[in-house]
Amino acid sequence: METSDPAIAPQPESSVAFLLVQLGFHIAGLFGERLKPLGLEQRQAGMLVRLTENDGRSQQAIAELMGVNPTRMVFLTDELEKLGLVERRRNPADRRSHALYLTEAGTAMLARVREVTRAHEAAITAGLSGAERDQLTALLQRLAGDQGLAGHSLPGMPPRHAGAD
Amino acid sequence: METSDPAIAPQPESSVAFLLVQLGFHIAGLFGERLKPLGLEQRQAGMLVRLTENDGRSQQAIAELMGVNPTRMVFLTDELEKLGLVERRRNPADRRSHALYLTEAGTAMLARVREVTRAHEAAITAGLSGAERDQLTALLQRLAGDQGLAGHSLPGMPPRHAGAD
DNA sequence: TTCGATAGTTCTATCGCGCAATGATCTATA
DNA sequence: TATAGATCATTGCGCGATAGAACTATCGAA
Numbered sequence: 001m002e003t004s005d006p007a008i009a010p011q012p013e014s015s016v017a018f019l020l021v022q023l024g025f026h027i028a029g030l031f032g033e034r035l036k037p038l039g040l041e042q043r044q045a046g047m048l049v050r051l052t053e054n055d056g057r058s059q060q061a062i063a064e065l066m067g068v069n070p071t072r073m074v075f076l077t078d079e080l081e082k083l084g085l086v087e088r089r090r091n092p093a094d095r096r097s098h099a100l101y102l103t104e105a106g107t108a109m110l111a112r113v114r115e116v117t118r119a120h121e122a123a124i125t126a127g128l129s130g131a132e133r134d135q136l137t138a139l140l141q142r143l144a145g146d147q148g149l150a151g152h153s154l155p156g157m158p159p160r161h162a163g164a165d
Numbered sequence: 166m167e168t169s170d171p172a173i174a175p176q177p178e179s180s181v182a183f184l185l186v187q188l189g190f191h192i193a194g195l196f197g198e199r200l201k202p203l204g205l206e207q208r209q210a211g212m213l214v215r216l217t218e219n220d221g222r223s224q225q226a227i228a229e230l231m232g233v234n235p236t237r238m239v240f241l242t243d244e245l246e247k248l249g250l251v252e253r254r255r256n257p258a259d260r261r262s263h264a265l266y267l268t269e270a271g272t273a274m275l276a277r278v279r280e281v282t283r284a285h286e287a288a289i290t291a292g293l294s295g296a297e298r299d300q301l302t303a304l305l306q307r308l309a310g311d312q313g314l315a316g317h318s319l320p321g322m323p324p325r326h327a328g329a330d
Numbered sequence: 331t332t333c334g335a336t337a338g339t340t341c342t343a344t345c346g347c348g349c350a351a352t353g354a355t356c357t358a359t360a
Numbered sequence: 361t362a363t364a365g366a367t368c369a370t371t372g373c374g375c376g377a378t379a380g381a382a383c384t385a386t387c388g389a390a
Contacts, residue, residue, distance in 0.1 A: 015282070016298065017192050017289045019305040024189010026312055027182050060368065069348060074370060096355045096368045117180070124182045127311040128304070133181065136304045139297060140184040146292040147191055225337060234379060239339060261337045261386045 020143075027124060034116050038109065043068075044080055045113045051086065051102050052110060058097040059088075085109050185308075192289060199281050203274065208233075209245055210278045216251065216267050217275060223262040224253075250274050 032042050040048075043066075050065055057065075063073035077100065080086035085106035088098040102110065125133050197207050205213075215230055222230075228238035242265065245251035250271035253263040267275065290298050 014302060014306075015286050016302055016305065017196065017282075017286045019302065019309060020185065020289075021189045021193045021196070022314055023305060023308055023312070024186045024193070026314055028186045028189070030312075031182065031186070058368075070369075071348065071371090072346090075346095077369095094356065094368085098369070117182075121180050121182045124185075124308065124312075127307055132304060135300065137179060137181055137184065139293070139301045139304075140181065140188060141179075142292055143188055143289065144184060147188070147195075147289075149187055149191055223337075235338075236340090236379065237377090240377095242338095259337085259387065263338070 027120075030124075031117075031120050034120050035113070038112055038116065039083070040109070040113065043076060044083075044085075045116075047076055047080065048085065048102065048106060048110045048113055051100060051106070055101055056099045058091065058099060060097070062100060080106070192285075195289075196282075196285050199285050200278070203277055203281065204248070205274070205278065208241060209248075209250075210281075212241055212245060213250065213267065213271060213275045213278055216265060216271070220266055221264045223256065223264060225262070227265055245271070 028042065035042060035045055038045075047062070047066065050062055054062060054065060059073050059077060060070055063070050066073075068076070077086060077088065077098075081088060083105075085103055087101045087103050087106075089101060091097045091099045125136075128136065193207065200207060200210055203210075212227070212231065215227055219227060219230060224238050224242060225235055228235050231238075233241070242251060242253065242263075246253060248270075250268055252266045252268050252271075254266060256262045256264045290301075293301065
């Protein structure tokens, strides 16, 4: 414990926790910026991703997957439907529920989202070597595992970002 | 680039950016939880920390340091003053401005905040060896530097956290 | 003294969010 | 078949956080 004893490291800048929070918020905001040219918010993009993996599930099922309130899900779906990216269809087996499907435009948009995501990741890790990237990924995954974070639960992305200057 | 080619890593769970966002939000929320027994929010605690380093500066100066709106600063200062942790004093040289000072209670509270911060950091990094912690810190600092993040700009902490079940 | 600039405060509009109530529909049971 | 309770989606309402505009007091300069 002599290498980095937290008891003598009161500088928040050298704290893992602080750095993670700072980077997390910054990167989330940055991703929002990168998404703007596509006319999407983070949540909307996230929903598109969830949808491909779960095409045809009910709104509530998707909402649960995303960890969002059913009420919000209505609004979120409204927006994506208005954009023509998602389609509500009555489930003939249970006409209470709306099954959600990606439209063709939605699939195309998802491809663009994936491209943005790739560019985003590349920009973030541009300063690292491949080995460092792997190292970092492994460490972060360890932390995430320790904290009981499953891969699919996004707690909450900031809707907008002030610009962080 | 054969070790972790982003072009063939579409799984967001293995993305550095995604992990950082996920961890950042989770850890910020967790810190908020740890702060609750003290009766403080993250922003308030953050302001106490900023204040020790800048005792006697004007509200606006502190606001700028923290990257918050002057309007918010008024409210923030109000709260801390109501709690008896911070004191507004008129600056005799310029009676428009309010110089901010930590009270004795504020200094005591700051010590508790630091203790919580230490425990928080320890809990986050409990699963890492000292060497790994150093490695991770170095990598994160590199990223933060690459992103142009100065040590003092907290873009925005979430006021509360749903619990993330 | 008078004028423009500045620090802090207050007021107000906006936005995101969750809870509760509602209508439609399903399932179970008599 | 008919009725009761549960479930899905939707809508309405209010709360809390926030930023921008307007206001007051004070400063510095002409």
